[in-house]
Amino acid sequence: MKALCAVLCLGLLSVCRAAPLTCDQLLMVTQHHDLNFAGKWYVHAVSTDSCAISSFLNTFMKPSVVLDAVYKEAPNSYEVTTTLKTLSYCMNETESVSFDKTSVTTQNGNKSDETYHLLHSSCSDCTVWKMDGLVKVLLLYSRKTTIDAADLKEFETQAACLNLPQPLQFNNDYDVSNCKDIEESPTDEETTILAQRLEKFLSELVECLVQYIRSWVMSSFS
Numbered sequence: 096m097k098a099l100c101a102v103l104c105l106g107l108l109s110v111c112r113a114a115p116l117t118c119d120q121l122l123m124v125t126q127h128h129d130l131n132f133a134g135k136w137y138v139h140a141v142s143t144d145s146c147a148i149s150s151f152l153n154t155f156m157k158p159s160v161v162l163d164a165v166y167k168e169a170p171n172s173y174e175v176t177t178t179l180k181t182l183s184y185c186m187n188e189t190e191s192v193s194f195d196k197t198s199v200t201t202q203n204g205n206k207s208d209e210t211y212h213l214l215h216s217s218c219s220d221c222t223v224w225k226m227d228g229l230v231k232v233l234l235l236y237s238r239k240t241t242i243d244a245a246d247l248k249e250f251e252t253q254a255a256c257l258n259l260p261q262p263l264q265f266n267n268d269y270d271v272s273n274c275k276d277i278e279e280s281p282t283d284e285e286t287t288i289l290a291q292r293l294e295k296f297l298s299e300l301v302e303c304l305v306q307y308i309r310s311w312v313m314s315s316f317s
Contacts, residue, residue, distance in 0.1 A: 132173060137162075146260075162178075218237065241267065
């Protein structure tokens with residue numbers, strides 16, 4: 096009898112276990128009704144179909160990125176300051192964006208405005224941003240400075256559903272209290288690191304160009 100009960104319990108557990116989400120579900124633009132966009136967001140991972148951008152971020156910059164959104168008086172309007180940290184240097188950029196529960200759009204008043212659609216995320220503290228266009232970009236943001244393995248795995252699946260490469264994880268050094276200004280001279284150690292990164296990045300950039308030319312030639316004659 097005990098053995099029978101154990102088998103029944105295991106069967107019930109397998110039925111109750113949530114089935115993996117399909118690509119249609121993972122790529123659905125989602126209404127984030129309860130999301131408070133204001134406050135800090137930490138960028139944890141990115142996937143893009145541009146190998147040049149991937150190489151620049153992963154090989155040369157290796158950044159930590161923080162967004163700080165402040166609500167403005169205009170409806171759905173926010174002022175967002177993006178801080179990018181690499182080595183001991185920080186760079187800041189502030190821009191106006193609109194947030195309408197399904198998308199985030201920059202408000203630069205010109206053709207460079209960009210819209211990111213918000214996709215499904217099983218993580219209650221996360222948002223997934225997708226931008227289509229000449230370059231496809233998928234970004235994983237979280238309120239937390241660390242991300243669970245399951246949430247990262249789901250993001251990797253979303254990238255695969257979009258035929259995008261394996262996501263790159265950003266650095267998680269979010270302490271900006273000790274930042275140097277970008278105009279300050281680097282130390283000898285930082286100069287060596289930057290030179291090594293630059294050499295590797297330029298090598299990868301050449302590979303990207305070769306891949307692009309090969310792909311263009313093959314598509315032209317197919």
